[in-house]
Amino acid sequence: MPSENPTIPVEVSSLAEYMAWKKATTPIPNGEGYALFYRGHADAAYVLEPTVYRIKEGKSFRTVEHELYEELMRLDPVAFSNDKSVFERLVRMQHYGLPTRLLDLTHSPLIALFFACCSHEETDGEVIFFHWKTEEVYQPSDVPDASLAGVRVSAEFSAIGRDIIDRLKSFFAEEAAFDYGHAGVNSDRNAFLHAAITELDKLAEGDFLIQSLAIKTIEEKLISGFINPWRDRLDIERKELGLTRAALAISESQTFLERFQNRFVDRRLAFIDSVCRQLKIENNSERNSLGRFLMQFTHFYFAYAPVNNERIRRQQGAFIICSPASTSLWKVENHKTPDKIRIKGAAKKAILAELADLGVTRSYVFPELPEQAAEAQRRYPAR
Structure with missing residues (x-):
C-alpha cells in the first residue's frame, strides 16, 4: 500500500x-x-x-x-x-x-x-x-x-434500465397469482412482491447505478429474506409432522417455493441474454446476478x-x-x-x-x- x-x-x-x-x-x-x-x-x-x-x-x-x-x-x-x-x-x-x-x-x-x-x-x-x-x-x-x-x-442505458425494471415488475406481478398452499408462505411472498414492485416503481427514471444496486438488493432479499428462511422453516415443519397428509402438503409448498426460485433464475438469464444480444456482448461471465450484470456497465x-x-x-x-x-x-x-x-x-x-x-x-x-x-x-x- x-x-x-x-x-x-x-x-x-x-x-x-x-x-x-x-x-x-x-x-x-x-x-x-x-x-x-x-x-x-x-x-x-x-x-x-x-x-x-x-x-x-x-x-x-x-x-x-x-x-x-x-x-x-x-x-x-x-x-x-x-x-x-x-x-x-x-x-x-x-x-x-x-x-x-x-x-x-x-x-x-x-x-x-x-x-x-x-x-x-x-x-x-x-x-x-x-x-x-x-x-x-x-x-x-x-x-x-x-x-x-x-x-x-448504439446503446441507451437509461432505456435498458427502464426495460429491465418493467420486466421485473411484470414477473413479480405474475407470481402473485400462485397459491403455494401455505398461508405463511403466501403472506410473506406477497409482502416481498409488493415491496419489490414498490421499490422498482421508484427507480424508473433513476440513475443507472442506483437501478443496478437496487435490483441486486432485491435479488438478495428474495433469496436470503424469503426463499432460504422459508425453505428451512418448511423443512422443519415437514419433519415435525412425520408421515401425515399435512406433511405431504408441506412438501408441495416446498416444491412451489423451488419452482418460484427456478422461474426467477430462468427469467434473470433471459433478461441477461436479451441485453447481451442487444449490445452485441459475446462473452459475459456474470450470470448469477442481474444487478451485478448491470453494474458491469458502470x-x-x-x-x-x-x-x-x-x-x-x-x-x-x-x-x-x-x-x-x-x-x-x-x-x-x-x-x-x-x-x-x-x-x-x-x-x-x-x-x-x-x-x-x-x-x-x-x-x-x-x-x-x-x-x-x-x-x-x-x-x-x-x-
Whole structure:
C-alpha cells in the first residue's frame, strides 16, 4: 500500500522534489505485484473524464459514440485491418484524434510529468498515480465485452434500465397469482412482491447505478429474506409432522417455493441474454446476478495498451476504459483513489529543461514527423 508518511509533499517545483514524491508513494516493496500508472495534465483543475463523455456548452459525443466509431471504420477500414478487437481499434482511433471513452495513462512517471508541464505555463499542473494489483489489469485481448458496450452498436442505458425494471415488475406481478398452499408462505411472498414492485416503481427514471444496486438488493432479499428462511422453516415443519397428509402438503409448498426460485433464475438469464444480444456482448461471465450484470456497465477498467504504434511505445501507454453507462455517482476516483501531486506553474519551464536533459522532449514523446520538424525549428531558430 502507499506510504502514509505525513511529510509527502502536496506540490513540487523541481524534478528532484517530484521524484521524491514518486518514491514516497510507490507501493512497497518497489511496486512488486503492482501495475503502476501515472497521468499528467497541465491544468490541475482537469476532470478525469474521457473526451467522448466530456460536456462542452451542454453537448457531448456520448450519444454518437457508435457513429464516430463506425464512420472511421467506414472511411479507412484498411487502417484497422491488423487490429484484433474493438479495444485495439479504439486505441488506434484515439491516436488519430477521435474522441473515445479511453483515458490515457503511462507507466512512466517522467512521461506523466512532461504532460503536466508541456502547456499552460501560468497554471498549476497535476500528476495522478494509480496502483493496481497486476492481476486486476486487463491484457488487450482480455478486455471484457461489457467495458466496450455501446461502441459496436448504439446503446441507451437509461432505456435498458427502464426495460429491465418493467420486466421485473411484470414477473413479480405474475407470481402473485400462485397459491403455494401455505398461508405463511403466501403472506410473506406477497409482502416481498409488493415491496419489490414498490421499490422498482421508484427507480424508473433513476440513475443507472442506483437501478443496478437496487435490483441486486432485491435479488438478495428474495433469496436470503424469503426463499432460504422459508425453505428451512418448511423443512422443519415437514419433519415435525412425520408421515401425515399435512406433511405431504408441506412438501408441495416446498416444491412451489423451488419452482418460484427456478422461474426467477430462468427469467434473470433471459433478461441477461436479451441485453447481451442487444449490445452485441459475446462473452459475459456474470450470470448469477442481474444487478451485478448491470453494474458491469458502470465500472472502470484498467488495461495495458496494445503497442501498435511508436507513440504508445515511447509514452509507455496504458488506458482506463471509462464506464459505458452514465452515472453521476461513481467517478474514476471512487473506483480507485489515486495519489496526486500539484506541479507549480512557475516551475514548468525549468522542469521541462530537466526532463530534456534526460531525453524526455516533445519530439521523443510524439515521434511523428511533424513533431520532429517542429523540434528541429526549436533547436535551430531563425537568425
